[in-house]
Amino acid sequence: MSTNSSTGDDINFHTRKWIKPEDLNPNGSLFGGSLLRWIDEEAAIYAIVQLGNYNVVTKFISEISFEASARQGDLVEMGLIAIRFGRTSITLRAVVRNMITRRTILTIDKLVFVNIGEDGRPTPHGYDSITYKRDRMPTEHPQTGTITLP
Numbered sequence: 001m002s003t004n005s006s007t008g009d010d011i012n013f014h015t016r017k018w019i020k021p022e023d024l025n026p027n028g029s030l031f032g033g034s035l036l037r038w039i040d041e042e043a044a045i046y047a048i049v050q051l052g053n054y055n056v057v058t059k060f061i062s063e064i065s066f067e068a069s070a071r072q073g074d075l076v077e078m079g080l081i082a083i084r085f086g087r088t089s090i091t092l093r094a095v096v097r098n099m100i101t102r103r104t105i106l107t108i109d110k111l112v113f114v115n116i117g118e119d120g121r122p123t124p125h126g127y128d129s130i131t132y133k134r135d136r137m138p139t140e141h142p143q144t145g146t147i148t149l150p
């Protein structure tokens, strides 16, 4: 099996979110479901960039630890890193933190995405390490198949 691992200490924070009224629970603090939706989307895009395939699906999300909350107006940042490349899967670690206080809001030790082939079944992706470039990105549009010009 082709695998590679990282401790996740070298996590990079890319996407930032501004906590708005629609992201709050009835108590006025950040709704966990909003956060999970953002993380799942962010992680799926990360997996697409790493595996060069639009067709990746969330297979498994490990225990989620909500460590602190956030309020309306706070700025939060989401960090992801690949910690394991399997044969058909990729495993990510996620951290969300408050940009002002630097407090960790959430950690997820494992999010597993599976690389899906044209037959709808898991298919080997052939990668064993992280790319920090866009060199694996498909050049066709995922639905129309139109070639994207550089």
Ligand SMILES: CC(C)(COP(=O)(O)OP(=O)(O)OC[C@H]1O[C@@H](n2cnc3c(N)ncnc32)[C@H](O)[C@@H]1OP(=O)(O)O)[C@@H](O)C(=O)NCCC(=O)NCCS
Binding pocket: 056, 057, 058, 059, 060, 085, 086, 087, 088, 089, 090, 112, 114, 120, 121, 122
């Ligand atoms: C993804 C799916 C096609 C995988 O089918 P499957 O029969 O479990 O496939 P496999 O047993 O071959 O496993 C595929 C990979 O997932 C990994 N995997 C399977 N179950 C796992 C689990 N519980 N935890 C972690 N990894 C798991 C396997 O180790 C394998 O990875 P590897 O090839 O790198 O070793 C199928 O489960 C599915 O369609 N699930 C629904 C996905 C979905 O709709 N997600 C939410 C919306 S995007």
